[in-house]
Amino acid sequence: MSLAQSVLAVNNDLPIRTDRPVHSGKVRSVYWLTEADSRRLIEEKGYDVAPDAPLAIMVISDRISAFDCIWHGEDGLNGVPGKGAALNAISNHWFGLFREKGLADSHIVDIPHPFVWIVQKARPVMIEAICRQYITGSMWRAYTKGEREFCGITLPEGLQKDQKLPELLMTPSTKGILRGIPGVPEADDVNITRANIADNFEAFGFRSEADIAQYEKLLKEGFGVISDALAELDQVFVDTKFEFGYVTDASGNEKLIYMDEVGTPDSSRIWDGPAYRDGKVIEKSKEGFRQLLLNHFPDPDILLNKERMDEREALARDNALPTEVLMDVSRTYLGIAEKVVGHKIELSENPKAEIIEILRDQYGLID
Incomplete structure (x- = not known):
C-alpha cells in the first residue's frame, strides 16, 4: 500500500448507521447515532451517562489544517502519516491523567480504535x-x-x-x-x-x-x-x-x-x-508547520490577514506541498506522541477498513 493510501484523509464516508447528516470539521467527522443505537450501547457497555444521552462516533483524520485551510502534498498525499493516531493518543493520555488526579471527566465514553472516540453530546x-x-x-x-x-x-x-x-x-x-x-x-x-x-x-x-x-x-x-x-x-x-x-x-x-x-x-x-x-525554539507542535508556510510563500500576509481569505483558500487548494514537508510534520507529531505516551505509536496500513470491522463486529453500528 502506498504512503498516500495509508493516510486517512476522507473520514466522512464511513457506513456508520445514522439518521442525521455527518458533521465534518477540519480534522474530525462526527456521526450522531440513532436514538435506538445510543440507548443500546449505553445499556450494553455500561457507560456512565444518562440512559437517553445522545452518542456520536467521532473519527479523526490525518488532514492538516493551518490558517483555517486544509493543506495537501504532492503525489496524492492528502494528510500527514500518523497525525490522527498521534493526536488521539496524546489526548487520551491527558484525559486519563485528568481523571486519575480528580480534575474532571471528558466527553469520551469509549475508544474502539486509535482513530475513533465514542462521545456523549455535551452542551x-x-x-x-x-x-x-x-x-x-x-x-x-x-x-x-x-x-x-x-x-x-x-x-x-x-x-x-x-x-x-x-x-x-x-x-x-x-x-x-x-x-x-x-x-x-x-x-x-x-x-x-x-x-x-x-x-x-x-x-x-x-x-x-x-x-x-x-x-x-x-x-x-x-x-x-x-x-x-x-x-x-x-x-x-x-x-x-x-x-x-x-x-x-x-x-x-x-x-x-x-x-x-x-x-x-x-x-x-x-x-x-x-x-x-540554548536560546533556540524548536517547535514540537503545529506551530512549526505554520512557520514553514509563512516562509514558503512569498506573501505571508495572505495567511495572516483575515480579509484575504479567498486568496488564502486558493493558495491551499492550488499548491501541493513537498512530500518531505508533510513527512517532517509526521515526525514531529509521532515524536512528541511517543514521548508523552511512553511507547511507539503503531500505524495501520488501512485504518478505514479496521474501523469498519470493529464498529460492525463489536458495536453493531454498520449493517
Missing part, C-alpha cells in the same frame, strides 16, 4: 479557553505593536520574545460568532475579559456564575498537569486551548467536563527543553 461553553505561560505568537505580535492589555490583563513593559511570563495567563476568546453580548464584537475568535464572561455568563453557556471559577480552576489545573508531565520529559508547555461543556451522568448529575482535545500539537505550542535553554 458546550462558548469559550476558547486559552492559557499562556510564555509570550509568543499572536500575543507577541500584538505586544511589539504596543498593545499591553490582553483580555483585561495588563502586561509589564520590557518583555522579550519567547520569555516566560510573570504568571500563567488565561486569555479567553469567543468560540464561534456570539450575538447580542454587550461589549463583545460579533466575530469569531474575539478576545474577551473575565468581566465580559461574568456579566453575561448565561450567553456563554455557563449554568451559574460559580461555574466560571470552576472552569478557571479546571483550566489552570489541566494546564499544570500537562506542563509538569512535559517538564519531566524536558519539554516546555508554552500555551494551549481547552474547551469545556456540560454533560449528565447516569445518576442524573450535571457536571462541567473537558471536551474536544487537550494538550495536542494541534491545540498547543510545545518546545524542546534543551534547545530553549
Whole structure:
C-alpha cells in the first residue's frame, strides 16, 4: 500500500448507521447515532451517562489544517502519516491523567480504535479557553505593536520574545460568532475579559456564575498537569486551548467536563527543553508547520490577514506541498506522541477498513 493510501484523509464516508447528516470539521467527522443505537450501547457497555444521552462516533483524520485551510502534498498525499493516531493518543493520555488526579471527566465514553472516540453530546461553553505561560505568537505580535492589555490583563513593559511570563495567563476568546453580548464584537475568535464572561455568563453557556471559577480552576489545573508531565520529559508547555461543556451522568448529575482535545500539537505550542535553554525554539507542535508556510510563500500576509481569505483558500487548494514537508510534520507529531505516551505509536496500513470491522463486529453500528 502506498504512503498516500495509508493516510486517512476522507473520514466522512464511513457506513456508520445514522439518521442525521455527518458533521465534518477540519480534522474530525462526527456521526450522531440513532436514538435506538445510543440507548443500546449505553445499556450494553455500561457507560456512565444518562440512559437517553445522545452518542456520536467521532473519527479523526490525518488532514492538516493551518490558517483555517486544509493543506495537501504532492503525489496524492492528502494528510500527514500518523497525525490522527498521534493526536488521539496524546489526548487520551491527558484525559486519563485528568481523571486519575480528580480534575474532571471528558466527553469520551469509549475508544474502539486509535482513530475513533465514542462521545456523549455535551452542551458546550462558548469559550476558547486559552492559557499562556510564555509570550509568543499572536500575543507577541500584538505586544511589539504596543498593545499591553490582553483580555483585561495588563502586561509589564520590557518583555522579550519567547520569555516566560510573570504568571500563567488565561486569555479567553469567543468560540464561534456570539450575538447580542454587550461589549463583545460579533466575530469569531474575539478576545474577551473575565468581566465580559461574568456579566453575561448565561450567553456563554455557563449554568451559574460559580461555574466560571470552576472552569478557571479546571483550566489552570489541566494546564499544570500537562506542563509538569512535559517538564519531566524536558519539554516546555508554552500555551494551549481547552474547551469545556456540560454533560449528565447516569445518576442524573450535571457536571462541567473537558471536551474536544487537550494538550495536542494541534491545540498547543510545545518546545524542546534543551534547545530553549540554548536560546533556540524548536517547535514540537503545529506551530512549526505554520512557520514553514509563512516562509514558503512569498506573501505571508495572505495567511495572516483575515480579509484575504479567498486568496488564502486558493493558495491551499492550488499548491501541493513537498512530500518531505508533510513527512517532517509526521515526525514531529509521532515524536512528541511517543514521548508523552511512553511507547511507539503503531500505524495501520488501512485504518478505514479496521474501523469498519470493529464498529460492525463489536458495536453493531454498520449493517
